[in-house]
Amino acid sequence: MEQTTEYAPVFTGDNRKRLDEVLARYPAKRAGLLAALWMVQEQHGWVSDEAMAETADVLGLTPSYIKGVVTFYTMYHQHPVGKTFVQVCTTTPCNICGAEEVVEAFLEHTGCGDLGATSPDGKFTVIEVECLGACGFATPVMMNEDVIENVTPEKVPDLVKQYS
Ligand code: FES
The missing domain is CATH 3.40.30.10 (Glutaredoxin)
Structure with a gap:
């Protein structure tokens, strides 16, 4: 039987507070996108489709917009990587x-x-x-x-x- 791992949301509790502090520095939420993706990667080690959807939801953007940013920068991993x-x-x-x-x-x-x-x-x-x-x-x-x-x-x- 195939086991699936349930997605653990990133922007809850202290992470949500951190993100809100970042967003408070900018006039538009989308300006906090790179920092938000960095928080995702800190927590999960990479940026999955589920994480892109959560980030899109939190920042009021579309998942395809997030994907465009994640695929542009080599610093974001689109699959699990080594330590x-x-x-x-x-x-x-x-x-x-x-x-x-x-x-x-x-x-x-x-x-x-x-x-x-x-x-x-x-x-x-x-x-x-x-x-x-x-x-x-x-x-x-x-x-x-x-x-x-x-x-x-x-x-x-x-x-x-x-x-x-
Ligand atoms: S070409 Fe600039 S660091 Fe390698």
């Missing part, structure tokens, strides 16, 4: 400095295997991203909220150990 979310810049300036090799090293040492896949131990998900604004420090990598500059394939095993 450490690794983003490697592979835009041209970093690419010519060896970013592809850094990506390969992360895929190998985390056990993820493929971009966007989560490692079997649930610890890592690795993706490629566009410019992280640290072009002079190729290859920059974000591991959750930490930005790490000058990453080379040789440094990857230690980083993986550090974030495991």
Whole structure:
């Protein structure tokens, strides 16, 4: 028999208070959307269709509007991800400095295997991203909220150990 997990609403209790504080800073509710989605991701680890519907309801927007925002920003996850979310810049300036090799090293040492896949131990998900604004420090990598500059394939095993 298939088990379904019931959706746990985000904007109740203290979260609702936090959201109301954010919304009070703006003239229109939609201005609080990015913060609201961040709260969803803090609680659930990703932004599901149910969470988009709840957010739409709370902010008086449509679920399709929310989806457009969630799919635009790489910081919002549209499916569950590993405990450490690794983003490697592979835009041209970093690419010519060896970013592809850094990506390969992360895929190998985390056990993820493929971009966007989560490692079997649930610890890592690795993706490629566009410019992280640290072009002079190729290859920059974000591991959750930490930005790490000058990453080379040789440094990857230690980083993986550090974030495991
Ligand atoms: S191109 Fe990689 S950080 Fe800008």
